[in-house]
Amino acid sequence: MISRVYFCLLLAFPCAVFADTVDETEIVYLLDLVAASDCIFVRNGDEHSAADAADHLRLKYGRGKSHVDSAEGFIDFLATESSWSGEPYTIICDGVSQPSAQWLHRALSDYRQQALPEPVQSR
Helix, strand or coil, rough: CCCHHHHHHHHHHHHHHHHHHHHHHHHHHHHHHHHHHCEEECCCEEEEEEEHHHHHHHHHHHHHHHHCCCHHHHHHCCCCCCCCCCCCCCEEEEEEEHHHHHHHHHHHHHHHHCCCCCCCCCC
């Protein structure tokens, strides 16, 4: 009986369920991208490896996910600055330093562009 009620609720609110799945997928993608990058992450003046940065962001996301409703929210509220010092995070890739928010927003935009279906070409 409970599974039928749950199933009916899923049918009644498919957009909300899908949106959460998309947001979570995008956030996981960003975390995995950070971990796989060859970049150096600067947090509170200290340099960290990509793997350490991803672990730190996963920890912050795990603790703060109830306050985030989108991948943009994850970037803006959890992955931009130290919640302890307020100091912005920076990323150094190929010798170029930039704010983490800028790097992550660009990565999210690129991901979304790749995820879009190819336009149908008329003949």
